[in-house]
Amino acid sequence: MKKITKSELIEVLSGKLDHLPGKDVELAVKTILENMSNSLADGRRIEIRGFGSFSLHYRPPRMGRNPKTGDPVALSGKYVPHFKPGKDLRERVNEGFQRERETTPKHRTA
Amino acid sequence: MALTKAELAESLFEELGLNKREAKELVDLFFEEIKDALADGTQVKLSGFGNFDLRDKNERPGRNPKTGEEIPISARRVVTFRPGQKLKTRVEAYAGTREQ
Numbered sequence: 001m002k003k004i005t006k007s008e009l010i011e012v013l014s015g016k017l018d019h020l021p022g023k024d025v026e027l028a029v030k031t032i033l034e035n036m037s038n039s040l041a042d043g044r045r046i047e048i049r050g051f052g053s054f055s056l057h058y059r060p061p062r063m064g065r066n067p068k069t070g071d072p073v074a075l076s077g078k079y080v081p082h083f084k085p086g087k088d089l090r091e092r093v094n095e096g097f098q099r100e101r102e103t104t105p106k107h108r109t110a
Numbered sequence: 111m112a113l114t115k116a117e118l119a120e121s122l123f124e125e126l127g128l129n130k131r132e133a134k135e136l137v138d139l140f141f142e143e144i145k146d147a148l149a150d151g152t153q154v155k156l157s158g159f160g161n162f163d164l165r166d167k168n169e170r171p172g173r174n175p176k177t178g179e180e181i182p183i184s185a186r187r188v189v190t191f192r193p194g195q196k197l198k199t200r201v202e203a204y205a206g207t208r209e210q
Contacts, residue, residue: 001164003153012143013136020132028122028136033159035121036113041200045112051141053112054191056201078202081160083191090189092149097166097187100151 006033040081050088057082115141148189160193 004012010029014022036054039046046054056079064075085093115137122133144162147154154162165188172183193201 001153002151003155004147006156006158009140009143009147009154009156013139016139017132017136020128020136024126024128025136027126028128028133029140031122031125032118032137032140033156035118037159037197037200039113040197041204043204047112047114048141049115051145052189056204079204081191081193081197081201083162083189085189089145089148092145093164093189094186096149096151101185 043079048086050086052086052089053084055082055084056080151187156194158194158196160191160197163190163192164188165190 006029010022010026013029014020014025017025036046040054040056043056045056059078059080061077062075064073065071066073115134119130119133119137122128122136123130126133128136144154148162148164151164153164156162167186167188169185170183172181173179174181
């Protein structure tokens with residue numbers, strides 16, 4: 001699958017925001033992600049219209065096993081980050097998929 | 111209150127000294143670029159935060175929950191988010207202070 005990394009994303013953004021120094025764009029992206037992580041670490045939701053929302057889901061305590069010895073271990077309850085895509089993101093991703101399926105028959109799944 | 115784009119832009123203004131218009135433009139474009147990549151079938155990997163992955167789903171049988179009528183759920187592509195280790199660890203730490 002095609003992929004893009006944080007540093008590539010920073011390059012693309014810098015290209016589009018050529019009135020800003022590249023260093024500022026890099027710092028801004030890092031600041032955005034840091035603020036998002038801080039918010040979730042504080043148990044606070046993130047809501048980005050058209051993109052989606054991030055929240056925490058609770059995982060109750062359970063008995064696990066030490067994979068090496070097979071001994072049972074008690075695992076405490078914890079929170080995990082959860083992302084729910086927004087309507088615009090869902091639709092755009094799916095439109096892209098339908099276009100691919102029309103142009104490349106091997107992608108047909110139905 | 112949830113964290114929003116307006117607050118993210120405000121922090122770029124306060125912490126980095128970007129002017130308000132630039133800060134808003136940057137935050138908008140950041141999410142727009144991620145959306146463009148995903149719409150184009152490209153996985154987005156943000157180290158330290160997490161990965162936005164794409165999964166293709168086959169058509170499957172479904173039901174109208176109101177009428178009980180059977181209707182197929184069409185083949186589609188969905189976005190999933192896999193948090194990175196750093197984010198997972200930070201979020202778990204929050205759970206620790208709450209649950210114990």
